[in-house]
Amino acid sequence: MNGLSTINLKDMKDFEIRIPVKECTVDELPAADRRLVEEAREATRTSYVPYSHFHVGAAILMADGSVVRGSNQENAAYPSGICAERTAAFYASASHPGVAMKKIAIAAWTRLHNDGDCPWADCFQAMPISPCGACRQALLEYETAYGPIEVILYGRDKTYIFPSVASLLPFCFTDF
Numbered sequence: 001m002n003g004l005s006t007i008n009l010k011d012m013k014d015f016e017i018r019i020p021v022k023e024c025t026v027d028e029l030p031a032a033d034r035r036l037v038e039e040a041r042e043a044t045r046t047s048y049v050p051y052s053h054f055h056v057g058a059a060i061l062m063a064d065g066s067v068v069r070g071s072n073q074e075n076a077a078y079p080s081g082i083c084a085e086r087t088a089a090f091y092a093s094a095s096h097p098g099v100a101m102k103k104i105a106i107a108a109w110t111r112l113h114n115d116g117d118c119p120w121a122d123c124f125q126a127m128p129i130s131p132c133g134a135c136r137q138a139l140l141e142y143e144t145a146y147g148p149i150e151v152i153l154y155g156r157d158k159t160y161i162f163p164s165v166a167s168l169l170p171f172c173f174t175d176f
Helices: 031-046 084-095 133-146
Strands: 022-024 055-062 067-071 101-109 150-153 159-162
Touching (some): 031 084, 031 101, 084 133
Antiparallel strands (some): 055 067
16 A cells, blocks of 8 residues: 555445525515615615626624624725625624624625616616625624624525525634
8 A cells, every 4th residue: 555545435425415595585574684685785885896896785783783784895906805794794893892793684786787777776686696705704703703693695586594604604614
Protein backbone atom coordinates (compact mmCIF):
# COMPACT_ATOMS: atom_id res chain seq x y z
CA MET A 1 0.00 0.00 0.00
CA ASN A 2 1.03 3.57 -0.54
CA GLY A 3 -0.10 4.78 2.87
CA LEU A 4 -3.55 5.80 1.66
CA SER A 5 -6.51 4.04 3.17
CA THR A 6 -8.97 2.41 0.88
CA ILE A 7 -12.61 3.33 0.94
CA ASN A 8 -15.09 0.52 1.23
CA LEU A 9 -18.05 1.73 -0.84
CA LYS A 10 -20.44 -0.71 0.76
CA ASP A 11 -19.91 1.09 4.11
CA MET A 12 -20.96 4.45 2.64
CA LYS A 13 -24.45 5.64 3.51
CA ASP A 14 -26.82 7.86 1.61
CA PHE A 15 -29.07 10.28 3.43
CA GLU A 16 -31.35 13.16 2.55
CA ILE A 17 -31.48 16.63 3.96
CA ARG A 18 -35.01 17.97 4.27
CA ILE A 19 -35.60 21.65 4.75
CA PRO A 20 -38.93 22.88 6.08
CA VAL A 21 -40.30 25.72 3.97
CA LYS A 22 -43.73 27.28 3.60
CA GLU A 23 -44.86 28.69 0.27
CA CYS A 24 -47.58 31.29 0.02
CA THR A 25 -48.47 34.56 -1.62
CA VAL A 26 -47.67 37.76 0.22
CA ASP A 27 -51.41 38.31 0.75
CA GLU A 28 -51.59 35.06 2.72
CA LEU A 29 -49.00 36.23 5.25
CA PRO A 30 -50.08 37.48 8.68
CA ALA A 31 -50.39 41.28 8.75
CA ALA A 32 -47.17 41.73 10.76
CA ASP A 33 -45.20 39.70 8.22
CA ARG A 34 -46.76 41.64 5.32
CA ARG A 35 -45.57 44.85 7.00
CA LEU A 36 -42.06 43.43 7.34
CA VAL A 37 -42.07 42.49 3.64
CA GLU A 38 -43.20 46.02 2.80
CA GLU A 39 -40.28 47.37 4.86
CA ALA A 40 -37.92 45.17 2.82
CA ARG A 41 -39.51 46.37 -0.42
CA GLU A 42 -39.09 50.00 0.70
CA ALA A 43 -35.47 49.32 1.64
CA THR A 44 -34.74 48.49 -2.01
CA ARG A 45 -35.23 52.17 -2.82
CA THR A 46 -31.99 53.04 -0.99
CA SER A 47 -29.83 50.54 -2.90
CA TYR A 48 -26.76 51.95 -4.59
CA VAL A 49 -26.39 49.65 -7.59
CA PRO A 50 -24.82 51.48 -10.56
CA TYR A 51 -23.24 48.25 -11.87
CA SER A 52 -25.74 45.41 -11.42
CA HIS A 53 -28.94 47.50 -11.31
CA PHE A 54 -30.23 44.77 -8.97
CA HIS A 55 -31.92 46.39 -5.97
CA VAL A 56 -32.12 44.27 -2.81
CA GLY A 57 -33.72 45.29 0.47
CA ALA A 58 -33.83 43.55 3.83
CA ALA A 59 -35.86 44.33 6.93
CA ILE A 60 -35.18 42.75 10.31
CA LEU A 61 -37.74 42.55 13.10
CA MET A 62 -35.97 42.92 16.43
CA ALA A 63 -37.13 41.32 19.69
CA ASP A 64 -37.98 44.79 21.02
CA GLY A 65 -40.45 45.29 18.14
CA SER A 66 -38.32 47.73 16.15
CA VAL A 67 -37.51 47.16 12.48
CA VAL A 68 -34.08 47.76 10.97
CA ARG A 69 -33.66 48.07 7.20
CA GLY A 70 -30.70 47.67 4.90
CA SER A 71 -30.02 47.69 1.17
CA ASN A 72 -27.21 46.52 -1.06
CA GLN A 73 -24.40 48.97 -1.75
CA GLU A 74 -22.04 48.43 -4.69
CA ASN A 75 -18.58 49.81 -5.32
CA ALA A 76 -16.31 49.85 -8.36
CA ALA A 77 -13.59 48.33 -6.16
CA TYR A 78 -15.39 44.98 -6.12
CA PRO A 79 -15.82 43.24 -3.65
CA SER A 80 -15.96 46.33 -1.45
CA GLY A 81 -19.75 46.47 -1.65
CA ILE A 82 -22.12 44.77 0.74
CA CYS A 83 -25.38 42.88 0.46
CA ALA A 84 -28.67 44.13 1.91
CA GLU A 85 -28.90 41.32 4.44
CA ARG A 86 -25.50 42.06 6.00
CA THR A 87 -26.12 45.81 5.88
CA ALA A 88 -29.31 45.29 7.88
CA ALA A 89 -27.83 42.71 10.27
CA PHE A 90 -24.70 44.70 11.06
CA TYR A 91 -26.71 47.89 11.57
CA ALA A 92 -29.20 46.01 13.76
CA SER A 93 -26.41 44.60 15.93
CA ALA A 94 -24.64 47.96 16.19
CA SER A 95 -27.77 49.99 16.97
CA HIS A 96 -29.52 47.38 19.18
CA PRO A 97 -26.68 45.60 21.03
CA GLY A 98 -27.78 42.43 22.75
CA VAL A 99 -31.27 42.48 21.20
CA ALA A 100 -32.25 39.36 19.28
CA MET A 101 -33.20 39.45 15.62
CA LYS A 102 -36.50 37.58 15.25
CA LYS A 103 -37.28 37.74 11.50
CA ILE A 104 -35.75 38.97 8.29
CA ALA A 105 -37.64 39.72 5.07
CA ILE A 106 -35.80 40.08 1.76
CA ALA A 107 -37.05 41.57 -1.53
CA ALA A 108 -35.39 42.38 -4.85
CA TRP A 109 -36.12 44.03 -8.19
CA THR A 110 -34.47 45.12 -11.39
CA ARG A 111 -35.66 46.97 -14.46
CA LEU A 112 -33.18 45.07 -16.63
CA HIS A 113 -35.52 42.12 -17.10
CA ASN A 114 -38.69 44.19 -17.31
CA ASP A 115 -38.18 46.06 -20.59
CA GLY A 116 -36.35 48.79 -18.69
CA ASP A 117 -39.42 50.88 -17.90
CA CYS A 118 -41.75 49.32 -15.38
CA PRO A 119 -43.33 50.99 -12.36
CA TRP A 120 -41.32 50.31 -9.20
CA ALA A 121 -43.97 48.07 -7.60
CA ASP A 122 -44.16 45.87 -10.71
CA CYS A 123 -40.40 45.37 -11.07
CA PHE A 124 -40.01 43.02 -8.09
CA GLN A 125 -38.77 39.55 -8.86
CA ALA A 126 -41.60 37.10 -9.53
CA MET A 127 -39.79 34.43 -7.53
CA PRO A 128 -37.96 35.02 -4.23
CA ILE A 129 -34.21 35.48 -4.10
CA SER A 130 -32.14 33.80 -1.43
CA PRO A 131 -29.26 35.28 0.59
CA CYS A 132 -25.74 34.52 -0.63
CA GLY A 133 -23.49 32.25 1.41
CA ALA A 134 -21.69 35.14 3.11
CA CYS A 135 -25.01 36.62 4.26
CA ARG A 136 -26.26 33.26 5.46
CA GLN A 137 -23.10 32.79 7.52
CA ALA A 138 -23.28 36.33 8.95
CA LEU A 139 -26.95 35.90 9.90
CA LEU A 140 -26.19 32.48 11.38
CA GLU A 141 -23.73 34.14 13.76
CA TYR A 142 -26.57 36.19 15.29
CA GLU A 143 -28.92 33.20 15.26
CA THR A 144 -26.35 31.15 17.16
CA ALA A 145 -26.01 33.91 19.74
CA TYR A 146 -29.68 34.85 20.20
CA GLY A 147 -31.95 32.12 18.81
CA PRO A 148 -33.79 31.36 15.57
CA ILE A 149 -34.30 34.06 12.95
CA GLU A 150 -37.26 33.33 10.68
CA VAL A 151 -36.48 34.08 7.01
CA ILE A 152 -39.14 35.48 4.65
CA LEU A 153 -38.12 35.55 0.99
CA TYR A 154 -40.54 37.74 -0.98
CA GLY A 155 -41.47 37.29 -4.62
CA ARG A 156 -44.40 38.81 -6.50
CA ASP A 157 -45.80 35.36 -7.32
CA LYS A 158 -44.52 33.30 -4.40
CA THR A 159 -43.11 33.95 -0.96
CA TYR A 160 -41.08 31.39 0.98
CA ILE A 161 -40.83 31.21 4.77
CA PHE A 162 -38.00 29.31 6.46
CA PRO A 163 -38.04 28.70 10.24
CA SER A 164 -34.40 29.71 10.68
CA VAL A 165 -31.21 30.78 8.96
CA ALA A 166 -29.74 27.35 9.74
CA SER A 167 -32.45 25.79 7.58
CA LEU A 168 -30.91 27.69 4.63
CA LEU A 169 -27.42 26.52 5.51
CA PRO A 170 -27.15 22.76 6.08
CA PHE A 171 -23.84 21.65 7.60
CA CYS A 172 -23.38 25.15 8.94
CA PHE A 173 -20.18 26.32 10.58
CA THR A 174 -20.88 27.75 14.03
CA ASP A 175 -17.84 27.16 16.19
CA PHE A 176 -14.22 26.10 16.17
